[in-house]
Amino acid sequence: MKPTPANLPPVLKRLGELIGPDLERTNAIILEQLNSQVELIPKLGAHIIESGGKRLRPVLTLLSAKLFGYTGRDDALLAAVVEFIHTATLLHDDVVDRSDTRRGRATANSVWGSKAPILVGDYLFSRSFQILVAHADLNVLRIIADACAVISEGEVMQLVATNDLTTTEEHYLEVVRRKTATLFTAAAQIGAVLNHRSRAEESALAEYGTLLGIAYQVVDDALDYSASNEALGKNVGDDFQEGKITLPVIHAYRHGTPEERAFWSDCLEKREFPEGALQRAIQLVRERGSLDYTLARAKTFADEAKAQLAILPDTPEREAMAMLADFSVARSY
Structure with a gap:
């Protein structure tokens, strides 16, 4: 079940505060900067944003900027740029993957086609x-x-x-x-650059972002074999159907019997999906401990991300960053 105001996880409530x-x-700013005389651009961009x-x-x-007491207004502008870039990658991803749904809604390519x-x-x-050219300094431009x-x-x-x-x-x-x-790396690093912090602090935030991003994606790949369609916001098994070789598959294949390896090969390499193939794949990643292994790896990355925060100011924002790392592996969506 996706969160509602009544069941928001503590970290999301804290972020709101x-x-x-x-x-x-x-x-x-995102909606304002989406403005274009070409009607389809704001319409399609808003669809996913x-x-x-x-x-x-x-x-x-925003957190990394506020962590150091930033009082300017460029943090929101740069946060919007980060979301623009993320949105652009999602639009391209969905075309490449031929995805029909994202976050529980029809993808842009399923509505408007691939072009x-x-x-x-x-x-x-x-x-x-x-x-960026109009508002940011060269360091931020280089990072992005x-x-x-x-x-x-x-x-x-x-x-x-x-x-x-x-x-x-x-x-x-x-x-x-x-x-x-x-x-994630760039998003976290920008806050230190805006505040002209030390190279050590900038590096710590960048590494925190990297490790958080890895943990988050590894959990995403586990959820493709364990969550519900409603919770995940896309069809469970999409990665399997698209032939993506993710960590649950790598582990299950490596530890599988010859018969199980043949199954994975038929489905993912030969693109031959017998009836009940997805259910069989889900069964195998569970039986081989591949989900547990994947989630354990994600937790390791999340713990390493939290460790990077030690040299940063002890503020509510730093606490929220630690909570985000825990949330990245505890979530179900």
């Missing part, structure tokens, strides 16, 4: 850099530009590894680091 107005300002995501990346930017989301995603990337390049590399690495059961855990984690965690 700490940065609620800042996040509202960010959302207003208003679809109820957790806004974790802009939240990290429009790609072009609007490109617009969001371009709009992000227009905003580097992040976009690394994210693209991760996308290509994941594409190459699709349907390849020789993919190792190390390669999988590198894809996750590049494709998902990189924007």
